[in-house]
Amino acid sequence: MSISKTDTTGAQTVAPATIASVRGLKVHFRSKAGRVHAVDGVDFDVRDGETLGLVGETGCGKSVTGRAFLRLLPVPPGILAGGSVMFRPQTSCGGCGGEGCAQCGGSGRRPTPCPTCRGQGCPDCQGTGAETLDLLKVSDKQMRGIRGDRIAMIFQDPGKALNPTLTIGEQLGEVFLQHRSVDLLEEAGIDSGESGFQAGALRRLAGQRDRRTDRMAAALWPPLRRRAQSVRQALDNRIAAALGETQIPNPRNIMRSYPHELSGGMRQRVMIAQALACDPDLIIADEPTTALDVTVQARILDLIGQLQAKRGSSVIYISHDLSVVRRICDRVAVMYAGRVVEIGETDQIFNDPRHPYTKGLLAAVPTTRTPRGKLAAIPGSVPELVDPKPSCRFADRCAQVHAACTASDPILSAVNPGHDVACFLEHPTSPKTEAAE
Amino acid sequence: MANTNIEGAPIRRRQDSALRVRLRRGGELLGLILSNPTTVFGLILIFGMLGMALFAPWLTQANTPDPYQMPRDWGALRMPPGTPGHPLGTTNTGGDVLYGVIWGSRTSLQLSIVVVGVTVVIGTAIGSIAGMVGGKVDEILMRIVDVFLSIPELIFALAIAAILGPSFTNIILSLCLVFWVKYARIMRAQIILVKQNDYVDAARVIGDSRLNIYFRDILPNAATPLVVQATLDMGAIVLIGATLSFIGLSESGIAEWGVLVSEGQAGIASGRWWASTFPGLMIFLWALAFNLLGDGLRDALDPRTESRR
Numbered sequence: 001m002s003i004s005k006t007d008t009t010g011a012q013t014v015a016p017a018t019i020a021s022v023r024g025l026k027v028h029f030r031s032k033a034g035r036v037h038a039v040d041g042v043d044f045d046v047r048d049g050e051t052l053g054l055v056g057e058t059g060c061g062k063s064v065t066g067r068a069f070l071r072l073l074p075v076p077p078g079i080l081a082g083g084s085v086m087f088r089p090q091t092s093c094g095g096c097g098g099e100g101c102a103q104c105g106g107s108g109r110r111p112t113p114c115p116t117c118r119g120q121g122c123p124d125c126q127g128t129g130a131e132t133l134d135l136l137k138v139s140d141k142q143m144r145g146i147r148g149d150r151i152a153m154i155f156q157d158p159g160k161a162l163n164p165t166l167t168i169g170e171q172l173g174e175v176f177l178q179h180r181s182v183d184l185l186e187e188a189g190i191d192s193g194e195s196g197f198q199a200g201a202l203r204r205l206a207g208q209r210d211r212r213t214d215r216m217a218a219a220l221w222p223p224l225r226r227r228a229q230s231v232r233q234a235l236d237n238r239i240a241a242a243l244g245e246t247q248i249p250n251p252r253n254i255m256r257s258y259p260h261e262l263s264g265g266m267r268q269r270v271m272i273a274q275a276l277a278c279d280p281d282l283i284i285a286d287e288p289t290t291a292l293d294v295t296v297q298a299r300i301l302d303l304i305g306q307l308q309a310k311r312g313s314s315v316i317y318i319s320h321d322l323s324v325v326r327r328i329c330d331r332v333a334v335m336y337a338g339r340v341v342e343i344g345e346t347d348q349i350f351n352d353p354r355h356p357y358t359k360g361l362l363a364a365v366p367t368t369r370t371p372r373g374k375l376a377a378i379p380g381s382v383p384e385l386v387d388p389k390p391s392c393r394f395a396d397r398c399a400q401v402h403a404a405c406t407a408s409d410p411i412l413s414a415v416n417p418g419h420d421v422a423c424f425l426e427h428p429t430s431p432k433t434e435a436a437e
Numbered sequence: 438m439a440n441t442n443i444e445g446a447p448i449r450r451r452q453d454s455a456l457r458v459r460l461r462r463g464g465e466l467l468g469l470i471l472s473n474p475t476t477v478f479g480l481i482l483i484f485g486m487l488g489m490a491l492f493a494p495w496l497t498q499a500n501t502p503d504p505y506q507m508p509r510d511w512g513a514l515r516m517p518p519g520t521p522g523h524p525l526g527t528t529n530t531g532g533d534v535l536y537g538v539i540w541g542s543r544t545s546l547q548l549s550i551v552v553v554g555v556t557v558v559i560g561t562a563i564g565s566i567a568g569m570v571g572g573k574v575d576e577i578l579m580r581i582v583d584v585f586l587s588i589p590e591l592i593f594a595l596a597i598a599a600i601l602g603p604s605f606t607n608i609i610l611s612l613c614l615v616f617w618v619k620y621a622r623i624m625r626a627q628i629i630l631v632k633q634n635d636y637v638d639a640a641r642v643i644g645d646s647r648l649n650i651y652f653r654d655i656l657p658n659a660a661t662p663l664v665v666q667a668t669l670d671m672g673a674i675v676l677i678g679a680t681l682s683f684i685g686l687s688e689s690g691i692a693e694w695g696v697l698v699s700e701g702q703a704g705i706a707s708g709r710w711w712a713s714t715f716p717g718l719m720i721f722l723w724a725l726a727f728n729l730l731g732d733g734l735r736d737a738l739d740p741r742t743e744s745r746r
Contacts, residue, residue, distance in 0.1 A: 072638055076572070148643030161635040165657040174653075178644045208649060258462065274643065 019090070019281055019314050020046040020069070024083035027064050027073060034386040039064050040338035041083070043412060046282065051308065051315040053329035053346070055322060055361070059382050061338040062318045066284045069135055069316070070147055085135040088112070089150045090281045149179040152275035153284045154304075157291040158267035162259035168270050169255030172239045174208065175277040180238070181207035187234035190227065198224050206231050242273040246303060265296035269303070276307050283308070286318045301328055322365050326350050331418075334358045337383055337393035340412060344419030354421040356398045392424065400425055469737040476733025482726035486719075490542040497536050505540060507532035507692050515704065518711050526711040528700050532690075534715050540692035541716060544605070545723060548678045549671045552612045557667050559613075560620020567621065568628025569651060579625065585618040591677055598686045605687040608678055616670065623666055627659035634658070665735040672727030679720050694720045 027039040039061040046052050054062045067073055069085055091112045111130030114122065138146070155161035163171055176184060184206045190199065201214040205228055210218075218228040236255070243251035246269040259267055268288060275283055285304065289297040305328055308315050319325050325332055326346060333343040334355065342355040353359045360378035380397035392398070392405040404424045412420040413427050421427075470476055489496065493504075500508040510523070510531040518526040518534075525534035567578040585593070597611035631637065632655060640650045675694075681687065682695025689696065694716035701712025 070642055072641060144644045144646065146644070147641065148645075153639075153642045155635050155639060157635060161639040163636040163640070163654050163658065166653065174640070174645060174649075175643045271639075274639075 017047050018045040018088070019048045020085065020087045022065070022068075022083070022085050025065065025068060025085060026081035026083050027061070027068060028079045028081045030077040030079065031386070033384075035079075037338050037385045037388055038078075039068070040385070040388065042335070042338070042340050044333050044340055044343055046314050046316060047331070049312045049314055050330040051305075051317055051328055053325035053332040054316055054318045054335060055320060055325050055332060056335035057320065057361075057382055059385075060335045062335050063286055065335070066153070066286050066316055066318045069151055069282070069284055070153055071135060071143055072153075080136055083136070087133050087135050087146070087151070087282070088130045089133065089146065145179075148175050148280075149278045150280055151282045151284065152278070152280040153286065154268075154271050154275045154288045156287040158264060158271045159259070159291065161271055162267055164259055167256055167258055168243075168262070169236070169239050172242060172255070172270065172274050172277065173235050175274055176235055176238050177206065177208040179278050184231055184234045184238070187237070188227065188230040190231070198227065202227055202231060206235075238277075242277045243270070245276070245307065246270070246273045248273070264292050265300065268292060268296075268300050272300070272304060272307070276311070276313075279311050280313055283313055283315045284318070285315055287320070288317075289324065290319075290321070297324075304328075322350075322362065334361065337388075338385055339393055339422065341394065341423070342419075342421045343412065344416070348416060348419040352416075352419075354415055354419070354426050355394075355423045356400055356425070357394050360397075392422075466737060470733055473733045473736065475729050476737075479726045479729025479733065482722055483730060486542050486723060486726065487546070489539055490546045493539050493543055496539050497533075500536070505544060505692050506690055507537055515709055517709075525715050526709075528697070528712045529704060529709075530690075530700070532697075532700070534697070534701075534712055537692045537697045538694070538715050538719055541694040541697065541719065542723075544691065544693045545675045545678070545719075548605075548609055548612075549674045551609050552616060552674045552678075553667050553670055555613045556616040556670075557620055557663065559617040560622075561624050561663065563617070564621040564624025564626075565628055565651070565656070568625040568632070569647075569655075571629075575625070578621070582618045582621050585615070586622070590615050591680060594677060595681060595684070595686070598681055603686045603688060605682070605691055605693065608681045608687055611681075612674055612678065616674070619666065619670075620663060623662050624659065627662060628655055631655050631659045661738045665731050665738065668727055668734055669731035670727075672724035672731075675720060675723050 022042055022044050025039055025042040026037070029036040029038050042061070042065055044052070054065065056062050064073065064078075068080075069087070073080070088111050090110060114131045133142070133146070135143070135146070135151075162168070181203070185202060188202075188206075190202055197217075201210070201217055201224060204210045204214050205218060217224050219225065236252075239255055240251040243254055248254050248266060248269050254262070254266070254270075259270075262270070268291075271288075283304075288304070289300050292300060301324065304315065307313075317325065317329055329346050331344065332346050332349040333340045334349065334357065335341065336357050342349065342353065342358045349358060350362065353362055357378070360376075363376045364378065378397055383393060383396055390409050391407065392401075392410055395401050395405040398405065402424070410422045410424050410427065412422045414420050415426050470480075493499070498508075500506055507528075507530075510527060510533065512531070513520065513523060513527050514531045515529055516523050516527045518524060520526060523533050523535065525538065527533055528537075563578055563582075567575040594608075594611045594615045597614055598607050601607035601610060634654075637650060637654050640654045645653075679693070679695030679698065682691075682693050683699040685699065687693060687696055689700075697716035698713045698720070701709070701714075701716070704710075705713055
C-alpha cells in the first residue's frame with residue numbers, strides 16, 4: 001500500500017498524496033451474543049481528488065467505516081476499539097485564490113500547514129507538514145467544525161435524510177449558518193469590526209445562535225430588520241446558488257417546498273447540494289443511488305462526478321453495485337467481514353482480481369451473456385462477527401482454502417504497485433497479523 | 438448582493454414567502470382536519486363552549502364580589518326550569534343552574550388549560566432529557582415515571598388533593614402532579630424513535646449542535662402524538678376534575694360543573710333532575726368535543742395520510 005510519507009523535504013509546495021488515511025480502524029458493537037467486530041482492522045488511504053470505492057456485501061462494515069470519518073457511530077452500543085482516521089483538512093490556495101495554479105497542482109486548494117511545525121514536518125503531522133487530525137480523537141467542537149465544512153456525507157435514502165418539517169431552504173441554509181456566517185455577514189455588507197447590539201445580534205442571527213431578543217429586535221426594530229433581511233438575502237442567494245449547481249430547475253421555488261413535495265431524484269440533488277455547499281475536501285457517499293431509479297441514478301452519478309472534478313474533492317463511494325463502482329471510481333477497496341481484503345486501481349481490481357472473494361463477487365455480477373436462470377453466487381454467507389477466531393475471515397467460503405488460512409490471519413500486502421491483497425494464496429509467507437486482542 | 442436570482446429575475450422578499458409557505462402548510466392541514474365531519478362537530482362544540490366562557494359576563498349578570506361563586510337567590514329554592522329569572526331552575530340552596538353552567542365553562546377551561554399546559558411542558562422536558570441523554574439518566578427518570586404510573590390516576594390525584602385540603606386550586610395542583618408522567622413517557626418514546634432518522638444524522642453531518650438538532654429536527658417531528666394526547670386530555674381532565682369536585686375536594690359554592698352535579702344529586706330521587714343534569718351534560722359535551730377533535734387531529738397528523746406523503 002502506498003503510504004504517503006512523500007516529500008518530507010518539499011512539504012511547503014507539494015500537496016501530500018493522501019487526504020485521509022485509515023489505520024487499523026476497529027469498531028465493535030456490544031450485543032447479547034458478545035462483541036461484534038463490525039470493523040476489525042481496516043487500513044486504506046484516500047488520495048487527494050480521487051474517488052475511492054468501498055465495496056462489499058451487506059454487513060461487511062463499509063457503512064460503519066464511512067461513518068467513522070464523521071464519528072457518526074451510535075456510541076453505546078458501538079465501541080471505537082482502536083485505530084486512527086487521519087485527515088488533512090485543506091484551505092483555499094493562497095497563490096491563486098482558488099483558481100488553480102502550479103503551486104496547488106491546479107486544484108485551487110492546499111493542505112493547511114501544521115500548526116505545531118508550520119509546515120516543516122514534525123511527528124504531529126507525520127512529517128508531511130500538513131495539519132493532520134485524528135478524527136477519532138479531536139474534540140466534539142472541532143468535529144462539529146469539520147462536519148459539513150471539510151467532510152460531508154450523502155445519505156442512501158434522501159427521503160429519510162431530509163427533515164419533513166422544514167423547507168428545503170431552511171435545511172440547506174443551516175450549513176451556511178453553521179460554517180459560513182462570516183461570509184454571509186460580509187456579503188450583506190456588515191463590517192466585521194463593528195461592535196454593539198446590532199452587530200452582535202446580526203452575528204448571532206447569521207451563526208444560528210440567535211436569542212429570542214435578537215429575533216424580536218430583528219422583527220420590530222426597522223434598522224436591524226433591514227440589515228437582518230440583507231443577511232437573509234445573502235443566505236438565500238447562497239442556497240439558490242448551491243441548488244442551481246446541482247441543476248435543479250427553478251431553485252428559488254424549490255427552496256420553499258417541503259421534502260415530500262419533491263421527487264426522489266430532486267431530493268438527492270438537494271442532499272448533494274447540502275453536502276457540497278461548503279466545498280468539502282472529502283465527501284462520503286453512502287450508496288447515494290440505491291434508493292433511486294436507474295435512469296435517475298446515472299444522472300446523479302454524473303452530477304457527483306462533475307461537481308467533484310470541479311472542486312477537486314475526494315469521494316469515498318460506498319456501494320455494493322459493482323457496475324457503478326467500476327464506472328466512477330479511481331480505486332476500489334473490497335471489504336469482507338470487517339476487513340479490507342483487496343485494494344487497488346479500478347482496472348486492477350476488475351481485470352486482475354487476486355482475492356478469491358473479489359473473484360467471486362465479480363463472477364456474481366450477471367452480464368448480458370449470463371445464461372438465463374444461472375446466477376453465480378459465493379457459497380455460504382458472511383460469518384458471524386462475534387469474537388472472531390484468528391483465521392482468514394473468508395476461509396469458510398473459500399474454494400482454495402488451505403492449512404495456513406485457518407491458522408492465522410493474512411494482512412494486506414502488495415502484489416503489484418498500488419494493488420494490495422490480503423490472501424495467503426498470493427503471499428504464502430505473508431506476515432501475520434498480531435492475534436486479535 | 439443584488440436582489441435578483443440566477444436568471445436575473447427580481448426576487449421577492451423572503452419573509453413574505455416563508456410566511457406563505459407556513460400558511461400553505463397550515464392550510465393543507467386545516468383542510469385535512471375540516472374534511473372530517475365528526476371533527477368539525479367537535480370543533481363547533483368547542484367553539485361554542487369557548488364562546489360561552491368568553492362572553493359569560495354578558496350572558497349572565499356577574500356575581501359580586503367573586504363571579505366564580507354561585508349567586509344565591511334565597512327566595513327561589515329548588516325551582517324547576519322555566520321559572521322566570523332562572524331558565525334552567527335553581528339548586529337546593531337557590532343557586533342559578535344557568536349561571537353555574539355558563540361560569541362553570543370558565544372554571545373548566547381554566548382547569549384544563551392550566552393542567553394540560555403545565556403537564557405538557559414538564560412531561561416534554563423530562564421525556565426529552567430521558568430520550569436525548571439516555572443511559573443512566575434515562576433509567577432513573579423512567580423508574581420515577583414507573584412509580585407514578587403504578588398508581589391509578591384518579592386515586593393518586595384524589596389522595597394528593599385530599600392531603601392538600603379541599604380547594605379548586607389544589608385540584609389543579611394534584612392533577613398537574615399526576616398527569617405529567619404520561620407525556621414524559623410519550624415524549625421519550627418519540628424522541629428515541631425520531632433520533633434514529635437519517636435526517637438527524639444528516640443534521641449532525643453538517644455540524645449542527647445538539648441543541649439545534651433537538652429544536653429543529655427532533656422536537657417538531659416528535660410532537661404529534663403529544664399534541665393528540667394533550668387534546669384528548671383537555672376533555673379527560675375536566676372529567677377527572679369534576680369527579681374530584683363531586684367527591685367534595687373543591688370548595689363548595691363555586692361555579693363548577695362537578696360541584697353542581699354533586700349539589701344536585703340529592704334531589705334527583707325526589708324528581709329535581711335539573712340541578713345535576715345540565716352541568717352533567719356540559720361535562721359530557723366538553724369531553725366529547727375534545728375527544729372528537731383529538732381523534733380528528735390524530736388522523737390528520739398521521740404521516741401515513743396520503744396527501745402528506
